[in-house]
Amino acid sequence: MRFGRVLALAAATSLALAGCAGGGSSSSSGDGSTLKIGFMGDLTGENSGIVIPPDNGAKLAIDEYNATNPKVKLELKNYDSQGKPEQATSLVQTAIGTDKITALIGPAFSGESKAVGGVLEQGKIPSVSPSATNPGLAANGWKYWHRVVANDNDQGPAIANFLITAKSPKNAYVLSDDQEYSVGLADAFEKTFKDKGITTERDKFAKDASDYSSTVQKVKAANPDVITFGGYYAQGGRLLKQLRDGGVKAIFATGDGSLDPQLVSGAGAAAADGAVIGCPCNIPDAGATNEFATKYKAKFNVDPAIYATEGYDAATAIINAVKAGNTTGEKINEFLKTADFKGASKQIKFKENGEPQTNAIYVYQVVGGVIKNLGASTEAKING
Known part of the structure; x- marks a missing residue:
């Protein structure tokens, strides 16, 4: 029954967002503009310990980018799904239809990714998950879906x-x-x-x-x-x-x-x-010294945990697209096809189906x- 309700919500959401294809908008920000980037996952639920670190990693990457005073700044908006597919389905409608996000980091879990992937696809909103690992996600034929972890x-x-x-x-x-x-x-x-x-x-x-x-x-x-x-x-x-x-x-x-x-x-x-x-993550042991761990601990006063580096890398992939002058969902998505950079977690490069090239x-x-x-x-x- 619950899965049936998820499908019904997803269908309703798809219809509601049909006019939003292309995704995203920019708002005035001084002499430039600001794009809204979403982060979706369990931020307060029973398994939030897996999702808060990648959210922090994404915040770190975006704060570092904005500190360079770019022409186009990024605003990270959190969508707390609590890991529930039906909650994610409702939130994605707000994210695309009301907040007009341009891209999404997440969803963090596989069930919610399955529930909203088709809606993101229809809205032409590129997504990069730092942590969803279900193999079937790559078999949906989605062109706007990516992840930076092995399945x-x-x-x-x-x-x-x-x-x-x-x-x-x-x-x-x-x-x-x-x-x-x-x-x-x-x-x-x-x-x-x-x-x-x-x-x-x-x-x-x-x-x-x-x-x-x-x-x-x-x-x-x-x-x-x-x-x-x-x-x-x-x-x-x-x-x-x-x-x-x-x-x-x-x-x-x-x-x-x-x-x-x-x-x-x-x-x-x-x-x-x-x-x-x-x-599919390589977390430095507590107290380890590397550039990312040092920056992360300085900002959040804790050592990086699971998927912190992947959250940073997922955000960086989108940041690199914006740096290259891409400010719509469609153009960011095209750029992601060519992404190839040394991330905090691994070399980030996507296969045609959105899977990462590296699967250690x-x-x-x-x-x-x-x-x-x-x-x-x-x-x-x-x-x-």
Whole structure:
């Protein structure tokens, strides 16, 4: 039912925005003009810890650009979807129809990206997501959609293969909730294990469930060597705690949606210890010194976290288009086809379908209550 309402809202929004094709407007700003750029994602919801860092990264890039006193300045407008597809569908109507954004950084999550992608396409609003990883997003034929992270068809196999190399499992259990991102990542885990001849079982629970006792009993009965979870940290922390409380000791691995200290706090440090987390992001360890980390900490008084560099790079791709004299959605989109620059996260260049050219996956592990970067999945060594 919920998905049906999302489709209905999207259809209504598409009709309402049909007259907005071309996207964006500029307002007077001294001797120049100002373009509005949107950022959409979960900024106050249960998984906002994944989205606030890329929003901060985008703010940093735009503030740096505006400080050069360009002829065309940029105004970043936030749209807090709380990660809910139906909320994103409503917000995109305001963003395009009322605020007249020229481009969008985001949406941050896959479900909301799927819900609004067609509306952005019809409005000719280029979007660059710093963090949506569902593989199917690239298969919609959208010409205005881009992302700067590898998808779950890269992430899932990389995490699963890392576990296979490290632990030589004979059987695996794949878990997820029912969100778009979660199911897609779990699909990738399951396929990789089965392709390698590993006995694999699977279970799924509702996103808003809080009692996972049925799932815990299934996993305990199966006695797997490894457990993988597709989902975000809000659910992942609760799940991991209940698995450990239920006597399940197998190594627990998950993806980028759970790469946040709240996975550890949600599970408890003892339960989370040893958990493996994969991500198409390379976060400097706390206290690391590099140019981006130094600038980010000076502005926000915290170390950069998940997708902070990707938020910066997504904004920079749009900034570079504006620097080159492109001030409409259509012209910015044409410029993005030629984008090729060294970003804070990686070399930024898009394939024809909006996917990034670079698809490296990094592995992290909870050690002593702290999430440590182990390095690229093809080279990382597990602790324990």
